[in-house]
Amino acid sequence: xxxxxxxxxxxxxxxxxxxxxxxxxxxxxxxxxxxxxxxxxxxxxxxxxxxxxxxxxxxxxxxxxxxxxxxxxxxxxxxxxxxxxxxxxxxxxxxxxxxxxxxxxxxxxxxxxxxxxxxxxxxxxxxxxxxxxxxxxxxxxxxxxxxxxxxxxxxxxxxxxxxxxxxxxxxxxxxxxxxxxxxxxxxxxxxxxxxxxxxxxxxxxxxxxxxxxxxxxxxxxxxxxxxxxxxxxxxxxxxxxxxxxxxxxxxxxxxxxxxxxxxxxxxxxxxxxxxxxxxxxxxxxxxxxxxxxxxxx
Amino acid sequence: xxxxxxxxxxxxxxxxxxxxxxxxxxxxxxxxxxxxxxxxxxxxxxxxxxxxxxxxxxxxxxxxxxxxxxxxxxxxxxxxxxxxxxxxxxxxxxxxxxxxxxxxxxxxxxxxxxxxxxxxxxxxxxxxxxxxxxxxxxxxxxxxxxxxxxxxxxxxxxxxxxxxxxxxxxxxxxxxxxxxxxxxxxxxxxxxxxxxxxxxxxxxxxxxxxxxxxxxxxxxxxxxxxxxxxxxxxxxxxxxxxxxxxxxxxxxxxxxxxxxxxxxxxxxxxxxxxxxxxxxxxxxxxxxxxxxxxxxx
DNA sequence: GCGTTTCGATACCTTCAGAGTATCAAAAAT
DNA sequence: ATTTTTGATACTCTGAAGGTATCGAAACGC
Numbered sequence: 239x240x241x242x243x244x245x246x247x248x249x250x251x252x253x254x255x256x257x258x259x260x261x262x263x264x265x266x267x268x269x270x271x272x273x274x275x276x277x278x279x280x281x282x283x284x285x286x287x288x289x290x291x292x293x294x295x296x297x298x299x300x301x302x303x304x305x306x307x308x309x310x311x312x313x314x315x316x317x318x319x320x321x322x323x324x325x326x327x328x329x330x331x332x333x334x335x336x337x338x339x340x341x342x343x344x345x346x347x348x349x350x351x352x353x354x355x356x357x358x359x360x361x362x363x364x365x366x367x368x369x370x371x372x373x374x375x376x377x378x379x380x381x382x383x384x385x386x387x388x389x390x391x392x393x394x395x396x397x398x399x400x401x402x403x404x405x406x407x408x409x410x411x412x413x414x415x416x417x418x419x420x421x422x423x424x425x426x427x428x429x430x431x432x433x434x435x436x437x438x439x440x441x442x443x444x445x446x447x448x449x450x451x452x453x454x455x456x457x458x459x460x461x462x463x464x465x466x467x468x469x470x471x472x473x474x475x476x477x478x479x480x481x482x483x484x485x486x487x488x489x490x491x492x493x494x495x496x497x498x499x500x501x502x503x504x505x506x507x508x509x510x511x512x513x514x515x516x517x518x519x520x521x522x523x524x525x526x527x528x529x530x531x532x533x534x535x
Numbered sequence: 536x537x538x539x540x541x542x543x544x545x546x547x548x549x550x551x552x553x554x555x556x557x558x559x560x561x562x563x564x565x566x567x568x569x570x571x572x573x574x575x576x577x578x579x580x581x582x583x584x585x586x587x588x589x590x591x592x593x594x595x596x597x598x599x600x601x602x603x604x605x606x607x608x609x610x611x612x613x614x615x616x617x618x619x620x621x622x623x624x625x626x627x628x629x630x631x632x633x634x635x636x637x638x639x640x641x642x643x644x645x646x647x648x649x650x651x652x653x654x655x656x657x658x659x660x661x662x663x664x665x666x667x668x669x670x671x672x673x674x675x676x677x678x679x680x681x682x683x684x685x686x687x688x689x690x691x692x693x694x695x696x697x698x699x700x701x702x703x704x705x706x707x708x709x710x711x712x713x714x715x716x717x718x719x720x721x722x723x724x725x726x727x728x729x730x731x732x733x734x735x736x737x738x739x740x741x742x743x744x745x746x747x748x749x750x751x752x753x754x755x756x757x758x759x760x761x762x763x764x765x766x767x768x769x770x771x772x773x774x775x776x777x778x779x780x781x782x783x784x785x786x787x788x789x790x791x792x793x794x795x796x797x798x799x800x801x802x803x804x805x806x807x808x809x810x811x812x813x814x815x816x817x818x819x820x821x822x823x824x825x826x827x828x829x830x831x832x
Numbered sequence: 833g834c835g836t837t838t839c840g841a842t843a844c845c846t847t848c849a850g851a852g853t854a855t856c857a858a859a860a861a862t
Numbered sequence: 863a864t865t866t867t868t869g870a871t872a873c874t875c876t877g878a879a880g881g882t883a884t885c886g887a888a889a890c891g892c
Contacts, residue, residue: 239614241538242850256869269851271869276850281614282621290859292868297627298620305613312609316602317536320578323595330594539879553840566880568840587888589839 241313243277244306247285250274251303255292326515328357332379333520334365336435337462339383339504341481343399343528351523358516366434366460374509380517386505387436396521398528399504403442403477405493406469418496419449426456426474428465441500442477449496466490538610540574541603544582547571548600552589623812625654629676630817631662633732634759636680636801638778640696640825648820655813663731663757671806677814683802684733693818695825696801700739700774702790703766715793716746723753723771725762738797739774746793763787 285299322328370382470489582596619625767786
């Protein structure tokens with residue numbers, strides 16, 4: 239038994255006329271006659287009652303016809319489903335992101351993408367910039383929003399966001415409106431471990447040294463929230479992306495940095511070899527949305 | 536796309552090994568490799584990821600596999616359903632019966648048949664003996680319990696029941712314990728119209744004439760219940776099948792007839808050309824149950 | 833590090849199912 | 863009675879699916 243047989247069965251049942259059904263199927267009448275008889279013989283049951291005036295469904299045929307139609311519909315749905323995967327209308331994207339991206343990039347990009355591809359399941363996973371490249375290469379992630387450092391040759395990068403760093407300072411003390419490096423170097427600095435985000439780390443230290451001072455790193459913390467909490471606790475100061483200012487935590491004040499301060503950039507990364515239509519669609523969406531990159535916010 | 540392709544897909548997915556899957560399918564490895572590739576090419580999506588150590592399901596393949604399995608299961612169910620129709624395990628039987636049969640024959644036969652063929656839908660339709668033969672020939676009925684008269688050559692008959700007639704008499708008067716024809720001929724007779732059940736009609740009149748009297752038919756009624764009601768109303772007397780005595784209606788008494796009385800037989804009839812396994816099974820069941828026919832009850 | 837093994841892919845051949853053309857047979861319509 | 867309608871049959875041919883032999887790449891083992 240074959241889907242074609244069922245298709246023939248349904249066609250003949252619909253017309254109750256072998257010749258017309260054959261024409262509708264785009265084949266000649268004799269093969270259709272034979273196919274129906276072969277199906278009946280295989281199933282061991284007469285699907286039609288032959289009269290001189292065409293054919294009519296037998297009781298068994300009438301009972302089996304809806305089943306056959308359902309099978310054909312399901313087969314069509316299977317094809318459609320496969321086509322959706324092929325075209326990227328359906329599927330799953332595993333996307334990594336650094337916490338910073340959750341404040342600015344993701345809220346702008348994800349709703350647009352989900353609206354355009356409603357069938358795609360997006361799995362978000364927060365991960366630091368150091369673990370994302372290996373995860374991408376291994377295939378555990380399809381896309382990653384990260385702070386790029388040494389570019390992995392297997393990955394492609396698209397800069398999607400660049401923002402200035404601002405100072406996060408414990409409230410309750412007097413701070414300059416626009417503190418400079420020399421002033422801030424007097425305070426203990428709380429920062430990401432260098433291994434987790436080398437470029438952010440280096441940007442902060444470079445800005446301080448440009449101001450002629452060497453900061454003392456007192457604490458390291460991985461989560462942005464943790465850093466802000468430590469600042470609130472008076473453990474020290476930190477330089478954080480400007481969008482963090484949205485996180486209005488009591489005990490913390492934010493100040494723009496003298497001279498604008500260093501910038502940190504977030505890039506979208508994916509496997510260069512990844513030709514999945516989903517990945518390409520997502521990158522395309524990002525490219526369209528963040529065309530005006532490079533300008534610090 | 537074809538059910539075979541889906542079967543191959545499911546087999547390879549199950550083993551994650553083309554060679555072993557091919558062995559399980561009873562074909563060689565190269566055709567299976569080609570078939571899978573052809574399916575992927577047709578669907579436009581990679582179902583497997585090829586490694587040096589075998590194949591693994593791609594995300595699309597993993598998503599489509601349950602669908603494919605369901606399709607295969609449904610196709611199998613279709614075959615099974617067809618086989619049930621072929622073997623008579625499923626289907627519908629339209630069975631006609633005269634009201635007399637409802638008191639004796641049907642209650643004995645139907646439960647047995649339904650227990651043996653639980654998948655068969657039995658549609659019962661009460662009909663007099665004169666309308667059943669044409670309905671059987673036309674295919675409106677598959678089987679009929681009727682009082683046979685002139686046998687239709689297109690029908691086959693199996694006697695399933697023979698019972699004596701007894702007198703149904705209005706209560707409130709004195710009746711002999713075993714009335715004879717002469718006594719009963721003094722009363723107006725209520726009977727079926729001859730056209731509806733000629734043999735019953737003739738049996739009654741024959742018995743009366745054998746007793747040397749000619750009865751006067753005052754009323755005709757088609758339903759047995761109606762006849763009994765008319766007797767209860769004092770409109771006359773009737774001769775009814777013995778099993779009607781179960782119908783204890785106030786105002787009616789039953790008496791066995793002198794000399795045993797005439798007998799009426801019920802037969803099962805069906806199209807001689809009907810080779811449906813259902814019909815044959817039902818007839819077989821009846822033949823087994825009513826092997827000891829011919830003996831009047 | 834180099835043979836060996838494993839496993840899917842490719843090349844080429846063969847066979848049979850399914851499609852086509854021509855025609856028949858039966859029953860209904862005229 | 864003849865024509866028309868409609869499915870069934872006979873026969874041929876093509877192509878898809880299967881088989882055998884073999885390749886090529888990657889992993890394994892000594």
